[in-house]
Amino acid sequence: MLDERIKKITAHFNQDISAVKDTKQLEELRLKFLSRNGLVSQLFDELKNASKEEKPVLGKLLNALRNEVTEKFNLLKDHIDSLEKESVEKIDLSLPGFERTIGSKHLLIQTLNEIKSIFKGLGFSVIEGPELESDYNNFGALNFPPDHPARDMQDTFFINSDFLLRTHTSPVQIRIMEKTKPPVRAIMPGRVYRNEAISSRSYCVFHQVEGLYVDNDVTFAELKGTLVAFAHQFYGENLKYRFRPSFFPFTEPSAEMDITCFLCHGKGCKVCKHSGWLEILGCGMVDPNVFDNVNYDHEQYTGYAFGMGIERTALLKYGIDDIRVFFDNDFRFLKQF
Amino acid sequence: MKVSLNWLKEYVDLENIPVQEIVHKLTMSGLEVEDYVDENELYKDFIVGYVKEKKKHPNADKLSVCIVNTGTEDLQVICGAPNVETGQKIVFAPIGTIIPNGNFKINKAKIRGVESFGMICSEAELELSNDHSGIMVLTEEVNVGKSIVKELELNDVILEIAITPNRSDALSHIGVAKDLASIFNKEFHLPEYTLHESAKKVKELASVEIVDKINCPRYTAKVVKNITVKDSPDWLKKRLTKIGLRPINNIVDVTNFVMYELGQPLHAFDLDKLNGQKIVVKSTETETVFTTLDSKERKLPKGTLMICDSEKPVAIAGVMGGENSEINNSTKNILIESAHFNPSSIRKTSKALGLSTEASYRFERWVDPSSTLLAAERAAQLIADLGNGEIAHGSLDNYPEKIKEKEVLLRFERVYKILGFQIPKEKILQILKKLGLKIIFESENENRFLVPTFRPDLEREIDLIEEIARIFGYDNIPTISKISISLGEKIDETAFEDAIRDYSCSLGFYEMVNNPLQKEQFASLIGNKIQILNPQSLDMAFLRTSLIPSALGVVAKNINVGEKNLRLFEIGNVFNLKNEKKEIKNFEDFSENQKLIFIVTGKIQDKTWNFPEKYFDFYDLKGYINSLLIKISLDNVLNDSYYHNGDSIFDFYFTKNYEKVEIGVGGKVKKDVLKQFDIQQDVFCFEFDLSKLKKIKANSKKYLEPLKFPKSIRDFAFIFDNSVTYEEVIKFIKKSSSELLKSVNLFDLFESETLGKNKKSMAFSLEYYSEERTLTEEEIEKDFNYLIEKIKTNFSAILRGA
Known part of the structure; x- marks a missing residue:
């Protein structure tokens, strides 16, 4: 009998509570079920009439009922209270929030870091070298003979006849090899200088990343594989590439790597000079003369080296048409990236 | 460097090879084609037209209204050129044609009220020359209605090739042709000519002496007599204009032609202006002033290699000739110089003078010492042919110490060691032979080669390996897909x-x-x-x-x-x-x-x-x-x-x-x-x-357990003299407290008149706690009160609110 009524009252309560919308109805609900004379108390009164055997079971059921009803009531009360409170001190949620400034790294550094992280993943260390270099490290040790036209490839700012502003990051190769025995696997990012007229396409200062790997059995095939892996990660999986013979005094064989122009997808456009290809880096096998200059045995060791410009890469990637933008440091530019 | 494909075809058979493939293969073998112009494409829509009628434009003085016959129809065309006349055969651009100069399309147009259905072109519009003074008037022989590609033989392809500093041998048409022969496995042949010499011996007409043998290892000269200086024939002019040179006269044009053909820079002296009919090659001993043929006076540093006659300098060796021995229209007898100079000597001179010429560019990169005679003979014969001259018998060839062909050993396993890929031995030999290398020793594992003197860049085994890889094709060397990484220390200095x-x-x-x-x-x-x-x-x-x-x-x-x-x-x-x-x-x-x-x-x-x-x-x-x-x-x-x-x-x-x-x-x-x-x-x-x-070594970071015991905060404010600094007070507070004081925070600082002159109030909150236990009120109070008294006496400060 009593257990039937417990179920009934539970259902009754659940039905009533779902209709409660405000404090007034809430108070009505409380009076009806939870007050001294409420329905729940009445059930407890009836417990007295139950048999000795039934009492503990029914008592448990009744306690559970009371707990459930109280809990549900309190939850709803909190909810209604908070709603009413808000309606009293209502705030304009559409007002602007208080924004904090997070700065950003220069776009060139961001691009450089992307390149760095790819090569670090391929087991390369990251090494730096000075910008004010000796003529020997910049040219001589890298197999540029004095009075050789190869020097014309890189217009140089000189400090005097023996010191200059490095024209490429390749002298860091010499510095590493002079200090360490093979194996050497490192990239060398940094700033370089060329005495070239400033225009939208060229600036007298720019950034390069140099790469060097020397060990017992480094091959041209591995050079190709490594650089293709890099290009796929950096420029996208679907690109086509090619390696074209070129000339650098410090590598032999030397090559330049082109990828399909990602602006025209190889059809030919202004950016790729209608060739469909974009040159992204120079590379090659370390010339034996360079090994001789750093006292590496060129019979035992072979190695590859590569170098790429950061500015050009960033120009292409972000659709910037004037290299000078990188060095103007216009705040409106800096904030964009 | 501009190279003409038709010209190349004189030395290597390239028939039936598409232009695209030539461009691609050249680029992929190291002679990068930066750009090219295919005339067949460029001029495909232009036809020969016939001006049937010319009337004045009714509304414009300077314009004519022409009726142009295109072979199939008569079209009305407005023309602004002063030289257009009835009866001329002209180059006609029908509607839809793209004009090379300016890259614009011809549309049907109304010019000052009169309709025009095409354009009559000038040489400038066709980019055949800079001449835009009038339209191009064609000869009688051309056929009306036919494409100008055929009628004017505008069927060349001009390649713009970037030659790297190591490839001096490729700075000529035969140089590029040799590479093409190698790439496409075709026969290469040198230009053919038959030398017709007169009975007069050259030794009786002139002589050559080399004083500076180090900087001038070889000096070859030919003499041509009784020439007539005049315009070059069309074929020669065309060869030169196609590669961007301006024709001058038959002598200068031939020397330029041979330089672009064989790679040997030549210089023609007016023999009658050479004192003693003598050439002396020597370096200057003092700073010298010399007027070059561009009429500029130049100051030459001591040690500059000069070409002199018996009395005076007549040319800066390898760089530029002198005004005093220059060819002019009345020149009768010439001496053709074909020499090999020390590259670094020429480079020094060129740098010192800030003067770079086509000749110096080549000399400082190395000109083949073995071809000076060939070039001199080739030029002499052409000059004799084109100027009705007579070639003196023999040549003055001063070559005191012959530059030897270098020997280079190639071990076949080294090719594999460098490239990571085994190119078959037969292929290797085929490539090197095509490049002009001779085998002088052969064995299972290695061969010794003799390198021709036109390839100064091939000195070592690695140089040969590069040649093999280059001609074999970098793209044909596999790309490996796995690398091994050593587990040694990696560093990142950045x-x-x-x-x-x-x-x-x-x-x-x-x-x-x-x-x-x-x-x-x-x-x-x-x-x-x-x-x-x-x-x-x-x-x-x-x-x-x-x-x-x-x-x-x-x-x-x-x-x-x-x-x-x-x-x-x-x-x-x-x-x-x-x-x-x-x-x-x-x-x-x-x-x-x-x-x-x-x-x-x-x-x-x-x-x-x-x-x-x-x-x-x-x-x-x-x-x-x-x-x-x-x-x-x-x-x-x-x-x-x-x-x-x-x-x-x-x-x-x-x-x-x-x-x-x-x-x-x-x-x-x-x-x-x-x-x-x-x-x-x-x-x-x-x-x-x-x-x-x-x-600087940073403090190493260690984990600190979060505090388990409560913190106690005490505040005080003091009036200090203005001269007392925050730093002094803080240091003093720390010094005068026990280890229970963990931090101090200045939370208020002000000056006001109520405080007194030169006074300021500083309010601090102090944080006390221990990591081991809960502090008692008494011990904190003791610390705090002690501190207050110390501050009072030390700074003569007044505790506020006390």
Whole structure:
């Protein structure tokens, strides 16, 4: 009998509570079920009439009922209270929030870091070298003979006849090899200088990343594989590439790597000079003369080296048409990236 | 270098090979075709037209209305050229044709009210020459209605090839042809000519003496007599104009033609102007003034290699001839010079004079010493043919010490070791033979080759391996898909600066990258500047000594464009002489340090609906620096020094020091410094020496268990003399307290008249706790009261609210 009524009252309560919308109805609900004379108390009164055997079971059921009803009531009360409170001190949620400034790294550094992280993943260390270099490290040790036209490839700012502003990051190769025995696997990012007229396409200062790997059995095939892996990660999986013979005094064989122009997808456009290809880096096998200059045995060791410009890469990637933008440091530019 | 495909075909059979493939293969073998013009494409829509009728334009004086017959129809065409006449055969561009010069399309047009259905073209419009004085009038023989590609033989392909400095052999048509023969496995043949010499012996007409045998290993001369200097025939003019040269006369044109054909620069002297009919090759012993054939007087340094006659210099060897021996229209007898000069001697002269010519460009890269005679004979025969001259018998060929062909050993396993791929031996031999190398020794594992003298770049085994790879095709060498990585130590020297960048960004700073080259005025502000020997401009004649000047430059530029609130940082190298009077002789004479600059100006906080505006001040700067140091765990390692009186850059500033060595300095930038940059608002900046900061060992981080016991806070405020600094008070509080005092925070600071003259109030809150137990009220009180009494007596301070 009593257990039937417990179920009934539970259902009754659940039905009533779902209709409660405000404090007034809430108070009505409380009076009806939870007050001294409420329905729940009445059930407890009836417990007295139950048999000795039934009492503990029914008592448990009744306690559970009371707990459930109280809990549900309190939850709803909190909810209604908070709603009413808000309606009293209502705030304009559409007002602007208080924004904090997070700065950003220069776009060139961001691009450089992307390149760095790819090569670090391929087991390369990251090494730096000075910008004010000796003529020997910049040219001589890298197999540029004095009075050789190869020097014309890189217009140089000189400090005097023996010191200059490095024209490429390749002298860091010499510095590493002079200090360490093979194996050497490192990239060398940094700033370089060329005495070239400033225009939208060229600036007298720019950034390069140099790469060097020397060990017992480094091959041209591995050079190709490594650089293709890099290009796929950096420029996208679907690109086509090619390696074209070129000339650098410090590598032999030397090559330049082109990828399909990602602006025209190889059809030919202004950016790729209608060739469909974009040159992204120079590379090659370390010339034996360079090994001789750093006292590496060129019979035992072979190695590859590569170098790429950061500015050009960033120009292409972000659709910037004037290299000078990188060095103007216009705040409106800096904030964009 | 411009190369004509039709010209190349004289030496190698390229029939039926598509232009695209030639371009691709050349590029892929190292002769990069940067651009090319296919005339067959360019001129495909132009036809020969016939001017049937010419009338004056009714509304324009300078225009004519022509009726042009195109072979199939008569079209009305407006023409503005003064030389158009009835009866002419002309080049006609029908509607839809693209005009090469300007790259525009011909449309049906109404010109001053009269319709026009096409265009009559000038040479300039067709890019055949610069002549735009009138239309191009064709000869009678051409057929009306036919394509000009056929009728005018505009069927060449002009390749623009970038020749790398090692490939001097490719600076000519035969050089490129040899590579093509190798690439396509075709036969290569030298130009054919038959030498017709007169009975007169050359030795009776002239003589050659080499004094400087080191700088002139070979000098070959031929003499041609009784020539007539005149215009070159069309075929020769065409050859030259196609590759961008201007025809001059039959003598000069032949020397140019042979240079572009064989790669040997030639010079023709007027033999009658050579004193004693003698050539003497020697280097100058004193500085000499000499007038070159461009009528410029040039000062030649001592040691310049010159071509002289028996009395005077007549040419700067390998660079440019002299005015005094130049060919002119009345020249009758010529001496053709075909020599091999020491590349570095020519390069020195060319550099010293700032004069680079087609000849010097080739000589300084190496001209084949074995072909001087061939080139001289080829030129002599052409000149004799085109100028009705007679070639003297024999040649003057002075070659005291023959330059030998080099021997190079190739071990076949080395090809594999370098390339990682085995190219079959037969293929290797085929490639090298086609490039002109001869086998002088053969075995299973290695071959010895003799390298022709036109390939100075092939000296070592590795050079041969490159040739093999290049002709075999880099793309045919497999790309491996797996690499092995050694487990040795990896280092990242940029990790520290990258961390600094991250923290700087999180403090709201934006990164700059500035040009380290700057003007003297800026480089002079701080340090000992280093000058560039050959600057581009005075604005970039010095290396920066500090990051401050360029950062101020950026601030100024941004304020100018309305960006007045700036928070910027930069990491970059600065350069200083160690001793300003001492020139750089080695790396010890200068420093190159990596620096970090923070620079702020304007507002840190704009006024918003819920915040008042706030301008950057000294304490913001100091706060940024300290926040950064906390992140890199150096906050307790470095200490501060404060300077009220400022220096040449700052009104007032502070430094960060490590063991008494200054690591960083910054403060409020002086007005007169800002004035130099045209900045009118306050600027604060701080420059760290990152090279030094990097080396300081940070406190290693250890886990601290969160506190289990309550903290007790006590506050007090004192009235101090104005001269008492925060730092003194803090130090005193710490000194006068037990280890239970864990931190002190200044939460209020003010001056007011009610406090008295030169007085200030400082209010501190003090935090007491122990990691081991809960403190009793009594022990805290004891500490706190003791401190109060000490402060009172030590600073003569008055406890407020007491």
